[in-house]
Amino acid sequence: xxxxxxxxxxxxxxxxxxxxxxxxxxxxxxxxxxxxxxxxxxxxxxxxxxxxxxxxxxxxxxxxxxxxxxxxxxxxxxxxxxxxxxxxxxxxxxxxxxxxxxxxxxxxxxxxxxxxxxxxxxxxxxxxxxxxxxxxxxxxxxxxxxxxxxx
Amino acid sequence: xxxxxxxxxxxxxxxxxxxxxxxxxxxxxxxxxxxxxxxxxxxxxxxxxxxxxxxxxxxxxxxxxxxxxxxxxxxxxxxxxxxxxxxxxxxxxxxxxxxxxxxxxxxxxxxxxxxxxxxxxxxxxxxxxxxxxxxxxxxxxxxxxxxxxxxxxxxxxxxxxxxxxxxxxxxxxxxxxxxxxxxxxxxxxxxxxxxxxxxxxxxxxxxxxxxxxxxxxxxxxxxxxxxxxxxxxxxxxxxxxxxxxxxxxxxxxxxxxxxxxxxxxxxxxxxxxxxxxxxxxxxxxxxxxxxxxxxxxxxxxxxxxxxxxxxxxxxxxxxxxxxxxxxxxxxxxxxxxxxxxxxxxxxxxxxxxxxxxxxxxxxxxxxxxxxxxxxxxxxxxxxxxxxxxxxxxxxxxxxxxxxxxxxxxxxxxxxxxxxxxxxxxxxxxxxxxxxxxxxxxxxxxxxxxxxxxxxxxxxxxxxxxxxxxxxxxxxxxxxxxxxxxxxxxxxxxxxxxxxxxxxxxxxxxxxxxxxxxxxxxxxxxxxxxxxxxxxxxxxxxxxxxxxxxxxxxxxxxxxxxxxxxxxxxxxxxxxxxxxxxxxxxxxxxxxxxxxxxxxxxxxxxxxxxxxxxxxxxxxxxxxxxxxxxxxxxxxxxxxxxxxxxxxxxxxxxxxxxxxxxxxxxxxxxxxxxxxxxxxxxxxxxx
Numbered sequence: 122x123x124x125x126x127x128x129x130x131x132x133x134x135x136x137x138x139x140x141x142x143x144x145x146x147x148x149x150x151x152x153x154x155x156x157x158x159x160x161x162x163x164x165x166x167x168x169x170x171x172x173x174x175x176x177x178x179x180x181x182x183x184x185x186x187x188x189x190x191x192x193x194x195x196x197x198x199x200x201x202x203x204x205x206x207x208x209x210x211x212x213x214x215x216x217x218x219x220x221x222x223x224x225x226x227x228x229x230x231x232x233x234x235x236x237x238x239x240x241x242x243x244x245x246x247x248x249x250x251x252x253x254x255x256x257x258x259x260x261x262x263x264x265x266x267x268x269x270x271x272x
Numbered sequence: 273x274x275x276x277x278x279x280x281x282x283x284x285x286x287x288x289x290x291x292x293x294x295x296x297x298x299x300x301x302x303x304x305x306x307x308x309x310x311x312x313x314x315x316x317x318x319x320x321x322x323x324x325x326x327x328x329x330x331x332x333x334x335x336x337x338x339x340x341x342x343x344x345x346x347x348x349x350x351x352x353x354x355x356x357x358x359x360x361x362x363x364x365x366x367x368x369x370x371x372x373x374x375x376x377x378x379x380x381x382x383x384x385x386x387x388x389x390x391x392x393x394x395x396x397x398x399x400x401x402x403x404x405x406x407x408x409x410x411x412x413x414x415x416x417x418x419x420x421x422x423x424x425x426x427x428x429x430x431x432x433x434x435x436x437x438x439x440x441x442x443x444x445x446x447x448x449x450x451x452x453x454x455x456x457x458x459x460x461x462x463x464x465x466x467x468x469x470x471x472x473x474x475x476x477x478x479x480x481x482x483x484x485x486x487x488x489x490x491x492x493x494x495x496x497x498x499x500x501x502x503x504x505x506x507x508x509x510x511x512x513x514x515x516x517x518x519x520x521x522x523x524x525x526x527x528x529x530x531x532x533x534x535x536x537x538x539x540x541x542x543x544x545x546x547x548x549x550x551x552x553x554x555x556x557x558x559x560x561x562x563x564x565x566x567x568x569x570x571x572x573x574x575x576x577x578x579x580x581x582x583x584x585x586x587x588x589x590x591x592x593x594x595x596x597x598x599x600x601x602x603x604x605x606x607x608x609x610x611x612x613x614x615x616x617x618x619x620x621x622x623x624x625x626x627x628x629x630x631x632x633x634x635x636x637x638x639x640x641x642x643x644x645x646x647x648x649x650x651x652x653x654x655x656x657x658x659x660x661x662x663x664x665x666x667x668x669x670x671x672x673x674x675x676x677x678x679x680x681x682x683x684x685x686x687x688x689x690x691x692x693x694x695x696x697x698x699x700x701x702x703x704x705x706x707x708x709x710x711x712x713x714x715x716x717x718x719x720x721x722x723x724x725x726x727x728x729x730x731x732x733x734x735x736x737x738x739x740x741x742x743x744x745x746x747x748x749x750x751x752x753x754x755x756x757x758x759x760x761x762x763x764x765x766x767x768x769x770x771x772x773x774x775x776x777x778x779x780x781x782x783x784x785x786x787x788x789x790x791x792x793x794x795x796x797x798x799x800x801x802x803x804x805x806x807x808x809x810x811x812x813x814x815x816x817x818x819x820x821x822x823x824x825x826x827x828x829x830x831x832x833x834x835x836x837x838x839x840x841x842x843x844x845x846x847x848x849x850x851x852x853x854x855x856x857x858x859x860x861x862x863x864x865x866x867x868x869x870x871x872x873x874x875x876x877x878x879x880x881x882x883x884x885x886x887x888x889x890x891x892x893x894x895x896x897x898x899x900x901x902x903x904x905x906x907x908x909x910x911x912x913x914x915x916x917x918x919x920x921x922x923x924x925x926x927x928x929x930x931x932x933x934x935x936x937x938x939x940x941x942x943x944x945x946x947x948x949x950x951x952x953x954x955x956x957x958x
Contacts, residue, residue, distance in 0.1 A: 149541070150540065150541045150544055153541075153544045153545060153548055153636075154544055156548065156635070156636055157544070157547065157548050157551055160551060160555065162551075162554070162555055163551060168540060201493060201495070204493070204494070204495030204498075205493050205494045205495055208494050208495040208497075208498030208499070209498070213543070213546070214543070214546060214547070214550070216550070226554055228547055228550050228551070230540070230543030230544070230546055230547045231543065263540050263543075265540050265543045265544055265547055267547050267550070267551055269551055269554055269555075271554055271557070
């Protein structure tokens with residue numbers, strides 16, 4: 122039996138919102154990822170583009186490819202569902218739990234740019250840009266997949 | 273007839289013999305046929321005298337021969353092809369093309385001129401009256417011809433019968449009448465027409481190459497429509513923007529493009545954080561469930577006592593060797609709390625730390641700020657939740673802004689007189705002053721209560737009050753003054769009345785002061801025999817406060833009375849005491865023997881309703897305790913740098929309104945009345 126949970130967030134508003142986004146260092150993200158990996162229950166982490174390009178994967182290629190392929194499609198469908206209900210909303214994360222024998226949980230986080238037009242991917246620039254320059258959309262999204270074992 | 277006889281005699285022939293059917297009937301039929309053929313052949317003069325029967329002639333029985341076969345004349349054009357098909361690109365199938373069966377045999381284009389019109393008359397005159405007539409006749413004739421020919425079957429060598437002669441006599445007559453032209457023979461007039469052989473038409477077609485096709489499919493969901501509109505809006509805004517600022521835009525654009533390519537992992541920062549919390553939740557699933565839902569059922573059987581259910585423990589590697597010196601919950605994000613790390617040991621004074629943890633992630637702190645000096649106290653601003661003020665052992669105060677991603681404080685203030693390093697024992701935020709500047713108060717061991725104002729990243733301090741034994745400033749020479757001064761150790765502002773605050777001193781006295789009166793204390797209580805560690809006003813009742821000190825006692829006061837209302841001797845050195853935010857009669861105290869004691873005055877006025885050992889190691893001393901403003905959770909800090917969280921069992925959370933079906937809400941007035949009851953009961957006894 123597989124249980125699926127969808128999480129969405131409410132969209133802030135689409136006309137140039139000045140958001141006080143903190144400047145996130147790459148090193149911090151690396152640290153966080155390492156910490157997640159280091160946990161004994163975590164089986165693996167995959168960070169992959171929606172085109173299928175991996176940024177990082179702790180599992181072997183074949184397994185990564187398999188996960189990516191299926192979860193990619195599922196994510197797209199899930200996102201479609203969420204956005205159909207309310208177009209201003211968007212999918213942030215997805216949790217799949219496999220309950221029967223091998224208790225696992227697959228968590229998919231949908232990363233990438235914030236769906237706020239008027240800002241760019243790099244958050245640093247968002248503080249300086251005042252006029253809307255480019256609207257970055259779903260093509261640059263990343264999927265962060267974490268597979269964890271549950272007792 | 274003679275011909276027929278001839279035929280009969282000539283009958284046996286080689287070819288016909290071969291074809292002879294057994295039976296006389298057939299021969300008869302054959303003879304008849306031959307005769308017919310012969311009659312037909314007469315005309316073209318071929319095979320004279322010979323009756324020839326083609327070898328492949330159809331043999332029919334007599335019955336069949338007698339059969340009347342109706343010959344039907346129809347308008348089918350036998351030349352017209354019946355099986356032309358064309359490929360229809362629109363529908364993608366082969367379709368029959370129907371060909372018109374009309375065969376036009378004769379066509380003549382001419383003009384019909386109105387007889388009576390000018391032009392008609394002119395023409396008639398030109399060609400003479402005869403021709404004038406002829407024209408009209410030929411016109412009529414040609415019409416008739418045309419009408420007739422489609423009716424006849426078009427065959428090679430087909431003959432058209434005589435044209436209608438009806439008009440002829442008239443025309444001839446008219447001719448005769450008018451001009452006396454030679455007449456044709458009335459009686460043997462035949463009109464003979466022939467038709468030329470029509471060449472079979474050939475068609476040459478060509479087809480152009482089909483247009484290139486590709487299959488396109490798309491979905492039109494609600495969100496796609498929405499996105500399309502958004503893009504449109506963006507384009508419009510972009511155009512407007514480019515109109516306003518052209519050059520600056522270009523330069524910025526250039527920079528941004530390169531930026532996007534380089535930052536990879538930062539895009540997933542937020543998601544990784546959320547994922548980490550998710551993973552954490554899964555790992556500590558039971559604790560999370562307990563935190564949210566578990567209510568100890570055994571409390572019903574335990575009478576009035578309650579228990580503390582251990583939840584998460586928070587520890588960070590870098591804090592080894594440091595002890596927890598301050599705890600504070602964030603008012604807005606109730607799962608976030610700040611821990612100040614330092615050391616109470618006078619000998620070992622080194623670095624310190626400020627660590628922010630969230631209940632959602634107990635394995636790693638949210639924010640870590642290392643400091644040069646040990647932290648003694650901290651406070652989070654109740655309205656501006658990102659501002660934290662910290663007091664250090666070396667007498668400095670600093671304000672940290674969580675929104676700014678830097679490890680340095682926003683501003684730092686040093687004490688004016690720094691002859692001795694006087695640790696700042698307590699800091700408390702106050703409401704913003706008139707100019708909307710943040711300000712806070714601090715009390716330090718140099719016996720001053722100082723008010724600091726944050727003006728544009730600078731801290732400006734103003735001395736509020738100077739603590740002295742006699743009370744108030746006195747014009748005494750310095751030496752004596754030093755003796756009279758006692759360091760302040762704790763500070764707390766009244767919950768309702770802003771300007772009122774309590775200061776506890778090293779000497780054991782508690783002074784009630786006001787911001788407005790800087791020279792005099794409003795009241796002094798000889799509270800304890802040794803240093804007062806903590807003073808705290810009750811959250812609900814305006815007159816009650818609690819104090820704990822190094823003399824191992826906890827005392828509860830009514831500020832109108834100089835004597836404590838309640839005194840609890842805890843048999844062990846006390847670290848900290850705190851009121852519960854949901855009840856006016858519940859408070860908790862921690863001691864160095866690792867026991868947390870929870871008291872509820874409305875239930876039991878003499879003893880704790882909960883006494884629990886919360887630490888694993890025997891020698892750990894508990895240093896601080898704080899109640900979560902919303903959840904029934906307490907955090908306890910110890911001198912090993914570990915912060916543990918516990919959930920209060922239902923017995924410890926009793927509120928006065930326990931009516932069935934009604935939600936238990938905090939009713940400040942009820943709390944106050946509850947307290948009043950207790951106080952009045954005491955006064956009754958006395």
